[in-house]
Amino acid sequence: MKKSRLRAYARLIVRCGVNVQKGQTLLVYAGLDQPEFVELVVDEAYKAKAKEVIVEWSYQPLTKLHYRHQNLKTLATVEQWQKARLQHYCDIVPARLHLTSADPDGLKGVNVAKMAKARQMSYPIVKSYSEELDGKQQWCIAAVPGAAWAKKVFPGLRASVAMEKLWEAILDTSRVDDDPVKAWEEHNADLARRCAYLNDLGIESLHYTADNGTDLTVGMISEAVFCGGGETTKGGIFFNPNIPTEECFISPMKGKAEGIVYSTKPLSYQGQLIENFWLRFENGKAVEVGAEKGQAQLEQMVAMDEGAGYLGECALVPQTSPINESGLLFYNTLFDENAVCHLALGRGFNDTIRDYHNKTNEECKNLGINDSMIHVDFMIGCDSMNIDAVCADGKVVPIFRDGNWAF
Secondary structure (H helix, E strand, C coil), X not given: CCHHHHHHHHHHHHHHHHCCCCCCEEEEEEECCCHHHXXXXXXXXXXXXXXXXXXXXXXXXXXXXXXXXXXXXXXXXXXHHHHHHHHHHHHHCCEEEEEECCCCCCCCCCCHHHHHHHHHHHHHHHHHHHHHHXXXXXXXXXXXXXXXHHHHHCCCCCHHHHHHHHHHHHHHHCCCCCCHHHHHHHHHHHHHHXXXXXXXXXXXXXXXXXXXXXXXXXXXXXXXXXXECCEECCCCCEECCECCCCCEEECEEEEEEEEEEECCCCEEXXXXXXXXXXXXXECCEEEEEEEEECHHHHHHHHCCCCCCCEEEEEEECCCCCHHHHCCCCCCCHHHHCCCCCEEEEECCXXXXXXXHHHCCHHHHHHHCCCCCCCEEEEECCCCCCEEEEEECCCCEEEEEXXXXXXX
8 A cells, every 4th residue: 555645544534533733642542453554643643733642552362361361350440540541631631543453353252241241340430531521532433454354354365465455445435535634524514414404304203114124213302413524522623533434323312212123234342243133122222132143242232231222323324325335344333334324222422412512411311312331333224224204393204215315
């Protein structure tokens, strides 16, 4: 891959993704797969006048060893120095960048129950720090190829060839062309126009149907709005949290979901694949689930806490999205969720509430935003998907027909 194109991608992530500000700290979380690209990102951040760039590396084989050999108490303990670091980040409000490259099935064999319990025990401690930063900091998730991930997407190719082809797919779907910044300005404007149309309808519920058996009705929060593309912090800094993104999304009313929904793409959850699965909802909660592969992971996921079985997001993505039209199954939620319509279990988004900057977390929850330690997107869109909006004035407005926008 030409270094000039990689440099343009790094610049896009820094300038339009996290939009790091002069004098701000940037936190970069990355695997060991692409150190040269991480170097480009760090260089671009300093060119944007970042005060400092802190890189935290991860490596799935080490994670597997930790879960195999450490006891539960050690895994779940948040040490005082870790609390001090979290508080420091709350004080300085850094920008945060996650570069995903992990093997979609890289934690296969890990004790699922042990992993879940450790997270359940530590979450109440770290939650207060994340809530303190909610809405204040820019963040972005983007991707770089890892060898194992590339071989999963292109199983018949040599690792080096697969890596190059995955680079091409990532850059193409991330709109890294002759002028990526202009391309993203136009894309953000299109998503904003679609969200404005949806918000003007006064939607009370969305009804999803498809020929695979999906028949699900999800209730909306009257104070909630559809969002898409870039977001703005409480301090007025515009950023793009996902590169790429194709979705118009909203957080639904907790407790208002009835029916059954079938997945249409595999889900990589905590480094293990869940495939060909379904969920049945009553009174908003997933009361029954099934999967051809990953049943234990699916059951553990919806039982992580009280809110894990409720929906936190409804996202609309047409089948004509560049990611879907690539014909690739990425085995990576960042891409696959932006290929087709998806839902998410768990935590909802406060920033989908009108004037949320002037509301507390508790006020947003009281309006109907779901609260949970997880937020897991899963893909439900297909060529036969129809979505109707039932509006406050009694009208039923087609939103999707045969997998694409109906307007």
